Amino acid sequence: MEQRAIAVYRTRTRELQEFNVPVNDRTTIIDALEYIRLNEDPDLMFRQSCHHGACGTCGMAVNGTFVLACTARVTEFADEGPVRVEPLPTMEQIGDLAYDPSDFMREFPDGLTYHRQSEVNPDAETPDGVEQYTRLESCIECGLCVTACPVEESWMGPAALAAIHRQIEKQPEREEELLDLAADPRGAAICTRDFACTRSCPTGVDPGRHIFMLKKKLKKRAKAQQQG
Secondary structure: EEEEEEEEEOOOOOOEEEEEEEEEOOEEHHHHHOOOOOOHOOOOOOOOOOOOOOOOEEEEEEEEEEEEOOOOEHHOOOOOOOEEEOOOOOEEEEEEEEOHHHHHHHHOHHHHHOOEEEOOOOOOOOOOOOOOOEEOOOOOOHHHHHHHHHHHHHOOHHHHHHHHHHHHHHOOHHHHHHHHHHHOOHHHOOOOHHHHHHOOOOOOOOOOHHHHHHHHHHHHHHHHHHHH
16 A cells, blocks of 8 residues: 555644555545544544445545545545645634534524435335335535635525525425525525535535525515515
């Protein structure tokens, strides 16, 4: 296995600390960090759980790109220098690469449902007692879209607004209530339509499109209220 230099942000020094890590084509950033914690520094802090891009806990900045560390492979990044691994800059840092997602999670509206009708084989026969096949929502609440967003002022952020629009699609009877949330001064109006959120999303949620659709609904509602 070849050796790669991994430079990891450390809270205690506020600097990058470099480690040499054995890697192959399958070694992920999380694999490298686990090697460092097991063999070099047991105090290294980072968040991880599932190891396959489903839990959203291991968002990090790697060479300035916001990724899930469990799916990003070390060999994806240029070997012209150390691979820089840093915490997501918009999150409240706990230590090293670990962050507290509480503020990010508080932006999501109450009453979200996390299942939707499955798009795979929609005409497939279902077992007795099962009306339709369902699946989990694609958003894993990793926060990468929020970190990638160029908006600097405080606002709800693309993840929460995308969740609002998805909930309207699933529960149209709640549309007015949910549009009121999106119409908040910290809501959809602040979006600059940069679509960095969509480009950074690891699961293809396309939050930029959902915010665009929210804006259309808000504009249509405002026009109807003026005419009524």
